[in-house]
Amino acid sequence: EAQVTQNPRYLITVTGKKLTVTCSQNMNHEYMSWYRQDPGLGLRQIYYSMNVEVTDKGDVPEGYKVSRKEKRNFPLILESPSPNQTSLYFCASSFRASTSEQYFGPGTRLTVT
Amino acid sequence: AQSVAQPEDQVNVAEGNPLTVKCTYSVSGNPYLFWYVQYPNRGLQFLLKYITGDNLVKGSYGFEAEFNKSQTSFHLKKPSALVSDSALYFCAVRDMSAAGNKLTFGGGTRVLVKP
Numbered sequence: 168e169a170q171v172t173q174n175p176r177y178l179i180t181v182t183g184k185k186l187t188v189t190c191s192q193n194m195n196h197e198y199m200s201w202y203r204q205d206p207g208l209g210l211r212q213i214y215y216s217m218n219v220e221v222t223d224k225g226d227v228p229e230g231y232k233v234s235r236k237e238k239r240n241f242p243l244i245l246e247s248p249s250p251n252q253t254s255l256y257f258c259a260s261s262f263r264a265s266t267s268e269q270y271f272g273p274g275t276r277l278t279v280t
Numbered sequence: 281a282q283s284v285a286q287p288e289d290q291v292n293v294a295e296g297n298p299l300t301v302k303c304t305y306s307v308s309g310n311p312y313l314f315w316y317v318q319y320p321n322r323g324l325q326f327l328l329k330y331i332t333g334d335n336l337v338k339g340s341y342g343f344e345a346e347f348n349k350s351q352t353s354f355h356l357k358k359p360s361a362l363v364s365d366s367a368l369y370f371c372a373v374r375d376m377s378a379a380g381n382k383l384t385f386g387g388g389t390r391v392l393v394k395p
Contacts, residue, residue: 171323200383209284209370209385210324225382257323264381265374266331268314271323 169194171272173258179278180248188243188275190258198264199241200225201233203254204274210257216241217264248279282307282375284386292392299361301389303354303371312374313354314383315345319367327369330354341365361393 171192180186192199200215202225212225216235230252232244241260245252256275261267283306293299305311312331316324328339335347345356354371371386 202385207289207387209387210372211385212382215382259324265376266312266329268326268329269324269383271316271325273323274321 169270171258171260171270173256173272173275175275176273177276179280181280182249183247186245186248186277188245188256188258188277190241190243190272191239192241192258192260192270193239194260194262194270195238196260196262196270197238198262198267198269199235199258199260200269201231201241201243202257202259203227203252204257205254213243213256215264245277248277250279253277253279282373282378282382282384284371284373284384286369286371286386286389288389289387290390290392292394293361295363295393295395296360299356299358299365299391299393301356301369301371301391303356303386305352305354305371305373307373307375307377309375309377311352311354312376313345313347314372314374315339315343315354315356316370316372316385317367318370318388324370327356361391363393363395366391366393 201213202210214233216222258272259269261269314329315327330347
């Protein structure tokens with residue numbers, strides 16, 4: 168089944184404790200992206216990757232890191248999480264960045280206390 | 281800078297009645313427009329897109345949307361709503377002139393279809 172998977176689905180952590188949210192897609196997509204969803208703000212892009220080894224900042228990159236060492240995986244790293252990073256996070260992928268629709272993972276609900 | 285506006289936080293409609301979810305956009309170049317739906321505790325699912333061609337686009341689950349360039353709108357419509365259509369709907373625009381072909385989402389509209 169074609170899908171985007173994220174882990175963990177739920178995470179409660181404390182301020183400053185490094186964490187990684189994994190994202191993997193099995194559709195051989197070139198483009199991958201991370202979003203955060205907050206009430207009333209829709210989805211805001213954190214980072215995106217046009218292809219392997221090419222990543223760039225989205226609208227809200229502060230406090231986040233990503234890497235794209237292989238096509239299928241695009242982990243999101245929070246080196247020192249803070250309470251304002253409490254949010255619902257989505258990973259997405261598409262065949263290409265332009266005309267293709269994005270496929271979204273199921274989401275990761277992160278709470279930072 | 282590109283932007284998307286969904287002027288209604290919530291739309292209430294009776295089952296069987298027509299459903300419309302409004303979306304207006306602003307881009308500097310040609311827009312690529314998308315609609316996504318989010319059911320509770322799920323990721324977003326693609327409904328339909330406008331890239332070029334016919335202004336009326338048909339998508340999944342009986343939804344359609346009309347691209348109106350002069351009004352910079354891309355409203356989502358369904359002739360006869362179902363209770364199962366109750367969900368959160370997002371409009372998104374991609375500006376091909378923006379770095380990374382950035383996709384910008386609206387704030388979302390919650391649709392509640394009552395039996």
